[in-house]
Amino acid sequence: MDVKTRLPELAQARYGLELSQCSDSQLYHCLLQLTQELASARPAPSGDRKLYYFSAEFLIGKLLSNNLLALGIYDEVNAILTECGRALSAIEDVEPEPSLGNGGLGRLAACFLDSIAALGLNGDGVGLNYHYGLFEQKFQHNKQTERPNPWIEDESWLIPTGVEFEVPFGFGPVKAKLFDIAVPGAHTATAGRLHLFDVEAPAPAPQEGIDFNKSDLPARLTSFLYPDDSNEAGRLLRVYQQYFMVSAGAQLVLKELEERGCALNTLSDHVVIQINDTHPSMVIPELVRLLTGRGLSMDEAVEQVSKTCAYTNHTILAEALEKWPLSFIEKAAPQLTPILRELDRRAKAAHTDPKVAVIQGEEGKEIVHMAHLDIHYSRSVNGVAALHTEILKNSELKPFYDIYPAKFNNKTNGVTLRRWLEVCNPQLASLLDECVGRGWRRDPDQLNKLMEFAGDSAVLDRMLAIKAEKKRELADVFAREQGITLDPESVFDIQVKRLHEYKRQQMNALYVIHKYLEIKGGKTPQRPVTVLFGAKAAPAYVMAKHIIHLILCLRKLIESDPQARPWLHVAMVENYNVTWAERVIPACDISEQISLASKEASGTGNMKFMANGAVTLGTLDGANVEIAELVGPDNIYTFGAKSDEVIRMYAGEGEKKGADGRSYLPLDHYHRPAVERLVDFLVSPELLGVGDPAALATLWRDMKNKDWFMAMLDVEDYIAARDRAIADYGDRTAWAKKMLVNTAKSGYFSSDRTIAQYDRDIWQLK
Numbered sequence: 001m002d003v004k005t006r007l008p009e010l011a012q013a014r015y016g017l018e019l020s021q022c023s024d025s026q027l028y029h030c031l032l033q034l035t036q037e038l039a040s041a042r043p044a045p046s047g048d049r050k051l052y053y054f055s056a057e058f059l060i061g062k063l064l065s066n067n068l069l070a071l072g073i074y075d076e077v078n079a080i081l082t083e084c085g086r087a088l089s090a091i092e093d094v095e096p097e098p099s100l101g102n103g104g105l106g107r108l109a110a111c112f113l114d115s116i117a118a119l120g121l122n123g124d125g126v127g128l129n130y131h132y133g134l135f136e137q138k139f140q141h142n143k144q145t146e147r148p149n150p151w152i153e154d155e156s157w158l159i160p161t162g163v164e165f166e167v168p169f170g171f172g173p174v175k176a177k178l179f180d181i182a183v184p185g186a187h188t189a190t191a192g193r194l195h196l197f198d199v200e201a202p203a204p205a206p207q208e209g210i211d212f213n214k215s216d217l218p219a220r221l222t223s224f225l226y227p228d229d230s231n232e233a234g235r236l237l238r239v240y241q242q243y244f245m246v247s248a249g250a251q252l253v254l255k256e257l258e259e260r261g262c263a264l265n266t267l268s269d270h271v272v273i274q275i276n277d278t279h280p281s282m283v284i285p286e287l288v289r290l291l292t293g294r295g296l297s298m299d300e301a302v303e304q305v306s307k308t309c310a311y312t313n314h315t316i317l318a319e320a321l322e323k324w325p326l327s328f329i330e331k332a333a334p335q336l337t338p339i340l341r342e343l344d345r346r347a348k349a350a351h352t353d354p355k356v357a358v359i360q361g362e363e364g365k366e367i368v369h370m371a372h373l374d375i376h377y378s379r380s381v382n383g384v385a386a387l388h389t390e391i392l393k394n395s396e397l398k399p400f401y402d403i404y405p406a407k408f409n410n411k412t413n414g415v416t417l418r419r420w421l422e423v424c425n426p427q428l429a430s431l432l433d434e435c436v437g438r439g440w441r442r443d444p445d446q447l448n449k450l451m452e453f454a455g456d457s458a459v460l461d462r463m464l465a466i467k468a469e470k471k472r473e474l475a476d477v478f479a480r481e482q483g484i485t486l487d488p489e490s491v492f493d494i495q496v497k498r499l500h501e502y503k504r505q506q507m508n509a510l511y512v513i514h515k516y517l518e519i520k521g522g523k524t525p526q527r528p529v530t531v532l533f534g535a536k537a538a539p540a541y542v543m544a545k546h547i548i549h550l551i552l553c554l555r556k557l558i559e560s561d562p563q564a565r566p567w568l569h570v571a572m573v574e575n576y577n578v579t580w581a582e583r584v585i586p587a588c589d590i591s592e593q594i595s596l597a598s599k600e601a602s603g604t605g606n607m608k609f610m611a612n613g614a615v616t617l618g619t620l621d622g623a624n625v626e627i628a629e630l631v632g633p634d635n636i637y638t639f640g641a642k643s644d645e646v647i648r649m650y651a652g653e654g655e656k657k658g659a660d661g662r663s664y665l666p667l668d669h670y671h672r673p674a675v676e677r678l679v680d681f682l683v684s685p686e687l688l689g690v691g692d693p694a695a696l697a698t699l700w701r702d703m704k705n706k707d708w709f710m711a712m713l714d715v716e717d718y719i720a721a722r723d724r725a726i727a728d729y730g731d732r733t734a735w736a737k738k739m740l741v742n743t744a745k746s747g748y749f750s751s752d753r754t755i756a757q758y759d760r761d762i763w764q765l766k
């Protein structure tokens, strides 16, 4: 199809207009149709074995630019639009961002789909079509409020397939309708699919907020991702959602298997199911149920399923490891109970250690440990960064590693450089083309060749100029969309990620307080700094919401202080999402990756920042460890306690032990003078004057007495490292060299590399 002819043709057919007469919205819809036509004309990749990537989240972001790039028509479309005086970026503003994910796990799934398609691997995603997403974040009175985030329009990327399955719930069957989103592969002529299941008659959005009647289940299963689980009805709804996803997904897998003419007892020869964290774990008993229902013996079914499934763990936070009361599953899908009991019986017969049981607890109060189910009945168990996998093997999942050493493997995460460099930073991408040739776009390792330019002042100046331009672009869009002024001359120091205490946005806030107090004490900073945050807090996570409140109060206090304002800015992106990430990440000077060591499984934002020439300020946690190894100590700022020390403190090893079992005693750290004044500022008259005294006092008490994620342990070291980074920023040439090394070494973190490793070690698709 010739784009030059087809695009004007579409404008005529749809609107009776020339391209140049179309509004941005009309152009968007022409491009949507064109892209859909091209993508759906592409066949699926060949291959006898097919991967199904099951995930509760796919944080895919806007698709127009990405798909144009994958289809190889990005430059051509851009040229056509420029010719009629239009910009792709303005047209893309019309596109709503799909709201199908929450954080790193969902964005990873989206990067993986992109890479699976690019490598021409025979693999699809399977998930749910949430109508109102996670939620849309609004700030009111310096607090987060939530409202539905509808994103589905009459014309969208969703393709109705006509495929339907019945999901048998305890209360009766619900029809699951399948919609697809095409995933065209870059560098191939094939396309994968994201399969999203939906209910037949979805309920309208709640009038106010995101609370809704949880009893109208058939209409509500696909309303929201992660509905409030602070009460039993909410938790039960999650089980219903998960079963809806995996039952329909498993039926799809078997339907396609049969269409290929393969016998059910050869499932594992033809199918691999990657279970993305534990949300899809019920696919294991569901498949056993379907296979035995269709004539396989229990032994055969269990063997096939165990050889078909593979599990990825994304967290070691105990509270995030899913355990469901058996009674919930009994209520939602009673037919799974006997299967789960049988799977538990088999595991207990083979392994007597009660720590590895699938079902734990006494009769009537039994709970199902989803990760345990996955590990016993999968052929592979992987962590998402080298350190994370080691922690799984040596502490968190040690009893399982002792039983199944060969199942455990590491797959360090990666990100698609197509979206996270080519699309979001075309300026840097073309500089890279000039320096190392275009080969890096297919083979990201070639970015290493950029190292040859580390002493080339012309290239270093170009890197700085591009960064300055991206900062100005960000300042413009901030002013336009959020009415906030940013100073592009200042250092952009950025922390964007889900709000969680382990990620320690509160420690970043303590640094802001430190700077503010210095300025008020008459010490002028080295240079102006903008501290930028972006984060959504889970609606029921009270402490996380208090931390957002603290950040917004600090912003207000500092903005209204003429002494501080020239030197320090605090800003927070409202409703941080993929679209904002694409604007924020290229504009970053200092990338904040400051989780408590051992707690961040990998991180993937860290990789995107690195590729875009930001310098990491981080703890030796998750993939930061691998970043540090690659760039070397001169090109990263690391600080803080190491993971093994932290693990020992949680285990209570050491001289003193507190009431909570840890050998970390918060008050000992609080009473260091440099720390105490920062923490006490939370309840200072200045801050109480702008904020909610109860929220700030709760935060203060929690940090002082509990500090579960040990912000006070690392804060002094953090302040020193951060001040050093900001000082070093002043030597522009030396800094540009750090930027260059970071970009040059980022090829390793391409998700194409990660996916090639999954395929080599786990999937074997070709």
Ligand code: 26V
Pocket (backbone or CB within 6 Å): 102, 103, 104, 105, 106, 108, 226, 277, 314, 315, 319, 320, 321, 384, 413, 600, 601, 602, 603, 604, 622
């Ligand atoms: C767990 C739960 C528990 C119940 C409440 C809702 C909810 C939502 C999500 C999760 C799973 C969180 C796991 C997750 O997102 N892990 C992140 O995965 C990234 C990709 O591997 C990794 O880079 C991050 O370090 C890790 O935090």
